[in-house]
Amino acid sequence: MHIMSATTVTLFEQLGGKDAVEAAVDNFYRRVLTDDRVSSFFDDVDMDRQRAKQKAFLAMAFGGPNNYSGKDMRTAHARLVTKGLNDSHVDAIIELLGATLRDMGVAEGLIQQVAAIAESTRNDVLNR
């Protein structure tokens, strides 16, 4: 899904494309690793693999090309739902995503668009 801005420039392009994803991923990963609300879900022993997943998520949330389907989202999170993943965790992730973008100096309007894309995955992530 691509959310188009008023012009024909996509959200992904406005954010800075792949470079923006690369610039954001470490910042975002540090936040989720140190946030008590969600860190246990990100305690994967393979940090490189975990980071790759975060990158894929950010690319999707930034409105970029991605290979996620709703079904993938469901499969990927099914195990976490059985471990207690719920709405409060999705809220926390969207909040941390916003904090990362604010840190990078992204305009509030664009942050809202990113949050909206992340929000659109909520029911798939929570397997509802």
Add this chain to the structure above:
Amino acid sequence: MPTVRYESNSYELKDSESVLDALLRNEVQVAHACKAGSCGSCLLRAVQGEVPTQAQAGLKDSWKARGYFLACMCRPEGNLTATVVESDARIKATITALDHLTHDVLRVRLACDAPFEFRPGQYVTLFRDNGLARSYSIASLPEEGEIELHVRRISSGRMSGWLYEEARAGAHVHLQGPSGECFYVPGREDQPMLLIGTGTGLAPLYGIVRDALRSGHRGPIYLFHGAVRPAGLYLNNELKAMAAAHANFTYTPSVLEGDKPGTFEIGPIDRIVTDRFPKLGGWRCFVCGDPAMVLLSKKKLFLAGIAMRDIHATRSCRRPREAAARHVLIELSATKLTRRLRFACADLSRRTPRRDDLHAADEQRVRNFQASPGARGADAE
């Protein structure tokens, strides 16, 4: 079910079984060690059929083009005909020297029969004539002419046992590789560098630090080497001499057990490093050794500000039974004090840990970790 054809016999693959597992189940002799796609011991060549991408991950392009694949990572969807790899994948080498650096670290020097290109810090897989294979990191520089490996003696370890008990200078082995991304890349000469290693995790770091210095690295380079006891601090004099000769190189030995403050630091190495350098943004880092230490350090370094792309690591290869140094404080979660999980791992080469030593959840974490693909790397027994 797909079948694999190997040496004129066909074997059916059971549900989600790898080619290696199917061959071993049928008592076919295939060299193997890590079973996790990292050591490269089980390299085979496909002559017919589709090889899944995962079975070729990390292999040289020229090898991929010739159909080489890792049998342990190969779960084909259709039938596959496989054969042993051609001799060019492995080169013959001769042991030239065996030196005891401590009571349980042996320096093995090898001369290769053919040119062998590598970057100091990468690892090679050593094959004995009987097919036994183990991976070790390279401590030497290419211009030194010989390959230097540091082998820890593991109780009932078959490769280390052979090297300690039977092997003599002049013995022949084969080498395959090199593999691994843990090496110095020239450039960014003023970047501060941090190298952290425990036990024979010093081997790749010894290569990397000398590679950086000879490449003209100008930024400060800090090497931390940790051992259980002072006797395990091998190459101590060589490293002190290097520190004296290079103003930008600092060597800090540490031990878990000891009472001679001044000559080395005492305590878990990850804590010594992060106490000294709480903020590490913009640094480049190498971590090698005990898997739990590597995992914990990677997390701590990342949270201290090092970019993931600047963290390079090699985990020692350990079977679960042989895991973990004595009394190592393992904090599997570095994120929050409240979530710190600590326990003392028993040295299993000395005694079997009591089950009740370990909290059940911690045990599960360790099992998950040991089963993870990255848990086994170089520096096996």
